[in-house]
Amino acid sequence: MDLMDARETSPTQGRFPAGRLAFPHRDLTGIAQLQRHEILYLLDQAEQWVALNRQRTKHTDLLAGLTIINAFFENSTRTLLSFEIAGKRLGADVVNMHAAQSSVKKGETLIDTAITLNAMRADAIVIRHGSSGATGLIADKVDCPVLNAGDGSHEHPTQGLLDALTLRHALAERGEGAEDFTGLNIVICGDILHSRVARSNILCLTAMGANVRVCAPPALMPTGIEAMGVEVFHRFDDALDGAEVVMMLRLQSERMSGQFIPSPREYRHLYGLTAKRLALAAPGALVMHPGPMNRGVEIDSEIADLEGRSLITRQVEMGVAIRMACLDILTREARGVAGWAA
Ligand code: NCD
16 A cells, blocks of 8 residues: 555544644644544544555655754653654654753753754754653744653653554454544553653543543552542552553652652562453453563563563554654644645
8 A cells, every 4th residue: 555545545534624623733742732533633644654654665755854853851762763763754854862962961951952953943843851841841932843752750642642543453453443442441550650651641541431540559649640530549450350451651760759669579569460460351451561661570571472462562663653643743834734824
């Protein structure tokens, strides 16, 4: 299938408002800013890129001539690489700025860095930063779209979207596909307190109709999280009962000051996803993890690699397609695509 075929068979046509009304945002700072139909639009748009990425020649010139800057102030493997691949497959010039080698180490403020990137006339800036809200701050200072690749413990919107796309594909392959996740029981277990992945996933999955349960030791559960429309558990075995999807999270030790868990061994004993525990979930329950994994702590190797049940590598695949969809949509105004002027 070539790109044109993929576009013509896109399920998007006719289901969403025309032009910019389908996605009237300049930036992607969080899932919290998105309506349900905007999330569905992004997922549908990503399908053409899933198809392209499965071909031998994975390239289009859609963003030719545009410059995308990936400014990463925190470590990353999957997210940085997939944003870079996404931009390149769309034909843009992609530049990566690593904070460790930049003037940030010389004390430059975030705002000055933003002004510098803006002066270089970037057409989109992708930011990862350790402070919650950093992306929003930069978005206010620059003239181009800003995409949040993770800001502190706040949000990681493309992760939430790629997880939804992964789940939609997996359910469709089982013949259980539907437009959204109405009635699906999903457990998110781990360091909910520090996890931007948890926040973006809770927002995305509840907007799509899922019943979301969160599970963590009391010290790693944010107070008042029930207000996000989730059910709170502290015993993993109870949370797993009837769960069709189990999403595991890494302990974000870099965001912890002081001791939040007794020991990794004790943590695995109470909150690790083992074969015995997975048997408590619904038959055939699917397993997800955003990576990087600490095998033998929050998830056992045999579960992480469980054929037909673990979606972990599929999540990585879908990450590239979602990021291509986001970069395409957010640069349509700059590219003068009909119907996309602000
Ligand atoms: C996550 C992140 O950086 O927030 N990783 C990712 O983007 N795939 C999760 C984590 O670091 O644990």
